[in-house]
Amino acid sequence: MKRSITRLLMAPSVILLLVWMIVPLSMTVYFSTIRYNLLYPGENNFVGLMNFEFFMTDPGFMPAVLNTLTLLVSVLVITVTLGVALSALIDKPFFGRNIVRVLLISPFFIMPTVNALIWKNMMMNPVYGVFAWISESLGFEPIDWLSSFPLGSVIIMVSWQWLPFAVLVLVTALQSQDTEQKEAAEMDGATSWDIFRYLTIPHLARPIAVVVMIETIFLLAVFAEIFVSTGGGPGYDSTNIAYLIYNQALLQYDVGVASAGGLFAVVLANIVAFFLIRAVGKNLTA
Template sequence: MLPSVLFLLVWMIVPLVMTLYYSFQNYNLMMPMDRSFAGIMNYSLMFTDPTFWDSLINTLVLVFSCLILTLVLGLAFALLYNRVFPLRGVARTLAVAPFFVMPVVAGLIWKNMLMHPVYGLFSWMLRSVGLEPIDWFGNYPMISVIIMITWIWTPFALLVLLTGLQSLPEDQLEAVRLDGANRWQEFRHIVLPHLGQVIYVVLMLESIFFLTSFAEIYTTTSGGPGTATTNLPYYIYLNAFFQYDIGFSSASAIAAVILANIFAIFLIRFVAGNLKAGARS
């Protein structure tokens, strides 16, 4: 396994070290020959930039909202599709289909076919009942992005949680039913503890992808209106490819890496604490 481990280390560490190096450099692609050591100037500029704090708040709002919605909806659909009913296989296939749609394609679908204020499906539905259409990405940009990302990632939570449910021994459920437990008690004391590790996996994987959400925002709102949907990845993109400021964007990238690690540590401790509490109960 040593070659694989070394390859992964080089694959991860080299870009991170280069990013860290450039974050201490005064390096703009418009003046590539005018390079110098900047010290912590890029970081100080970043922390005094109001747009950075807006993007940080937007990132946290986006991540927490999508995590809660995808987990709740994924668990609800997993409980539903774990039951036996006609055409269950077809229903499962249709339920997981959004996860296989590329983020750029999903953004274009939601922007031009569903949420467009003139010829979108939602506008047609509102006009059909005598209501005024809504400019979703103009008036409710963050909510629209959250809905779109939740639509993409709920099938992932559904797949993982459904797999966990199918590994639940049926004799445990039959035993608690014979003891007189109702549906809520069965769910609370048998199903949820069994899905503890599975929920942890869903939260960890989804949080990583939500922290790096970019294509959905790029194809729908371009971070706007203003900075309403500018998250950290899009903030880094703007500084790197519009301002051509490699030093400043590298400092922002390091901040994003630190945020991701803080978020991961917080999430691990939170989930681990709940799992231990569930095991003691």
């Protein structure tokens, strides 16, 4: 009886959630199978898998896939590596530690568009940016980062914003580390590096897995930084899957091909999530 009442009370929320998920997905599947170009509103005939063929044979498809995976892996390596190092440093007591923690976490609360504008105009501008000033001070020619290293510039922007998230999670995890083990290791003659390698790193295995999984979900859909800073260029040098879908939908007005690209992105995200969940599951059960 209690179970029936519980299920009855949960039913509206579950139904609403299913409708919230299924309706947009069903519309995307439908649009991906018809010729739906906003420039030709009267021609909505069924085309089957032709939209998928058009999307995957687009000149920007393979560069977009490679750029998406490169961006994902690069940002994960940077944020996890620096996150572990910074969290270990600020875990030790020192004067002004609370202020340093706030400063390290602050970039995570900046909107992606503002983040891109800051890096584009204040840091990487080849005329009056901070990097240009440093290069001129050292006697070097300033670099136009967004033109010479477009994908690298986007990676720097995204890493700067997601590094605080990794630091926040890992610092919180370090608060629960057993200090008695560290003290016993020091008494046995273990160096700081030994403690970090054999005690701290294993303790952070699960938090690192969580950071990787959560960041991956958002990094596969990076868009604002690319849109504001490089516009996917030069050429397709900084175009990822999300920006390619935007290009098909709002620049070429081809909703059908863009819907096919959206489904491809869903499949790609699920493949990546499948392997990540398995990796996280192994860490959680270890």
